[in-house]
Amino acid sequence: MxxxxxxxxxxxxxxxxxxxxxxxxxxxxxxxxxxxxxxxxxxxxxxxxxxxxxxxxxxxxxxxxxxxxxxxxxxxxxxxxxxxxxxxxxxxxxxxxxCTNLNEFLKDSRGESVSMSFASSYLGSPISYFGHTFITIHKTNNRFFSQTLSFAAEIPQEVGFIDLLSKGIRGGFNGKFVAEPYFKLHEGYNIVEQRSLSEYRLNLTQDEIENMLWHAYELYDANINYKFFTENCAYEMLWFLEVARPGLKLRENFPYAVIPYETINEIKKAGLVMQIDTQPPLINSLHTIYNGFTAEEKDFFSRWKNSGDKKEELESINLSNETKDKLGYLINGYYDILFKRFHQGKGDFEDVKQLPYTPPNERYIGEPIRHGSSKIEVGYLQVNGVEGLDLNVRPILFNRIHDLYSELGDGTLEFLGLEMRRIENKTSLQSFTLLKIESLTKRFDFYHPVSWKIYAGADRSLKDSSLQPLVQVGSGVSYGTSSLLWYGMGQATVYPLKMTAGIEVLAGLSYWNGLSHIGIDFREPVFFTGRKSKGDFEAYFTTPITKKIIFKIWGKNQEAGIRLVLAF
Known part of the structure; x- marks a missing residue:
């Protein structure tokens, strides 16, 4: 036998x-x-x-x-x-x-639908500059305990900024696949790092969801070199979709760099997306409620948030139930940020959670407005009355002037940009940007972030007009409403080859009206040697013509021009 x-x-x-x-x-x-x-x-x-x-x-x-x-x-x-x-x-x-462990994993992970989730850019870490994508398997009756699948780099705490960027680019870190409940990522991204979360609901069948989950279990212990621009979170999530629905060819559209948000565009082009939901950062919701208060209500909130028995005091004050509800939500959000981001006020946090309140509906249909991560600007300009043409090439650019990411924070991120001009039959490289990061996050009653900027590149601002490398570091504050931003900042500038340095004051004011953006930026030296002019300013107006073309008018000192910004 x-x-x-x-x-x-x-x-x-x-x-x-x-x-x-x-x-x-x-x-x-x-x-x-x-x-x-x-x-x-x-x-x-x-x-x-x-x-x-x-x-x-x-x-x-x-x-x-x-x-x-x-x-x-x-x-x-x-x-x-x-x-x-x-x-x-x-x-x-x-x-x-x-297979006991497999069946427990499947039981905990299964859900009715799947989303590709996108956490917006976080300027606090180079690894998160372009945002983060992960997969969420939704449980209809328990969204926060839904399973997520993601890929992340294992980074030692002692790694410095330059080493982090260098190893991240060349694959010096190990990457691991991670499965964890949605509430952990929501807390980390939406509350601690104040990032918006967009969910792109996919039209996957139950069998395709099973394909993805069984494969995720196989990948649990696999080690993969993490590469900042190529084998990153977005790239690995595309593998999950190709496993779920064999025959999809999403990765082949990214031969050089895989930018997380650009992978979302490819998923949409492939017809996988049914619905888009976005949850703004917690601080945005708090800011919106706070701005809707009267001066008297704002004054009460300022005193009340530091009082002893908040529940008793709230009940004793003659306020409408709607206002009390909003105050309860504000104070809960306030302690969420303190407790989860800064690890402060744990005792008060427990007391505050007893306050009755109804959370507003923070989610809305749609997604933040984006105009691509690569841009080419072509335009006509005049410099001291002489006509010319200019070309700006920005292979990696998220810019606060062109892109609206959230109602509260304005940021700029640029790598490897260059500006060329042709004036009087002469072509010259006007500037080169190695790295530019700018974070202008608005402050209000209990949220006091620092605005800052870092720039490394080269320009022709010195008196001899030669192209010179420079480094700039600035710090300051920003204020505003959902459509208005103003900022003030001190900045140190160093031209290392010319042994020239200085301190400047920066200020700016900008306003959003729908998709149009108008603003003005000032730069005034406090102490400087070797610069062309005493001060500098730039005024601009931008508005989209289509989803991929932005119209821009600008002027600065003795220069002015019109540009078309092509976004990719």
Whole structure:
């Protein structure tokens, strides 16, 4: 009898090996192994594979042969996504009932729908400059305990800024796949880091969701080199979608850099997105409520937030129930920020949570307005009455003048930008931006962020008009409403090759009206040597013509011009 079954299994094995070639070359098998176009895998962890040397066909053959080995049960639980696929294609009649950890993971993770979630840019860390994408598997009745799947770099705390940026670009950090409840990411992004969260609901079937979850379990211990511009969170999330729906080819549209928000655009182009929901940062909601208060209500709130028994005092004051509700929400949000971001006021936080309040509906249909991360500006200008043309190339640019990301924070992020001019038949490089980061976040009664900027590049601001490298660092404050921003800042500027340095005062005022933006920025030296002029200003007006073209009028000192900004 034993011999009979051995013969049957041998025949079965030979028959299935005949399927090896087409199945080993199928999109499903390649996506499960993260196979690129060069037939190599993106995953460099040998624990993720059975074969050595690795090839898709070798991996297939060994996976089949393991079914008749003593390690069969172990292999089924270690690589369930692969064996689930083989079971469906070859009708192997295998089960995974004995895989306790797998079944617990699936039970905790399953949901009714899936979103690609996007956390907006966070200027506090280079790794988060372009935002973060992750997958959320939604539980209808318990959104905050829905499962999320993400990919993140393991970064030691002692790593400095330059080392962080350098290793992040060349793949010096290890990346890990992480599964955790949605509330943890919501707390970290929406409250601690004050980032908006957008959810792009996908039209995946239940079987496609299962494909994704089984594969996520396989990836739990896999190590992958994290690369800031290529093999990052967004890139790995595209793999999940290609596993969920084999045949999708999303990654091939990013041959050089994978910018998280640009991957969202590709998902939309592929017809995967059914609905978009956005939750602004907690501080935005608090700011909106606070700005709606009368002067008397603002004064009461300022005194009340530092009082003793807040619940008793609130009930004793002659205020409308609606105002009391808003005050309760404000004070809860205030202590959420203190407790979760700054680790302060834990005792008061527990007392405050007893306040009755109804949270407003913070979510809305739609997404923040974006105009792409790459921009080319072409335009006509006049310099001291002489006509000319200019060209600005910004391969990586998020700019507060062109892009509206949130009602409260205004930020700029630019890498590797250059400006060229042609005047009187002479073409010159006017400026070069290696890195520019600017964060202008508005302050109000209990939220006091510092506005700051960092710039490294080269320009022609010195008296001899030569292109000179410079470094600038500034710090100050910003105030405003949902449509108005003004800021003041002190800035130190150093031209290292010319041994020239100075201190300047920066100030600006800007206003949003729908999608149009008008503003003016000032720069006045307090002490400086070697500069062309005493002061500097720039006024601008921008408005979108289409989703990809922005019209801009600008003027500064003896210069003025008209530009079209092409966004990609």
């Amino acid at each position: 034993k011999f009979f079954f051995s013969v049957i299994f041998a025949v079965f094995f030979v028959i299935n090996c005949a399927h090896a070639q087409p199945l080993a070359e199928s999109p499903e098998w390649h996506s499960l192994l993260h196979i690129r176009d060069d037939n190599k895998s993106d995953i460099n962890d040998p624990k993720f594979f059975l074969s050595n040397p690795f090839s898709p066909e070798n991996e297939f053959n060994i996976a089949i042969s393991e079914l008749r080995s003593d390690k069969k049960d172990e292999m089924l639980c270690r690589f369930p996504a692969r064996y689930r696929y083989l079971n469906k294609k070859l009708d192997l009649n295998i089960t995974f009932d004995h």
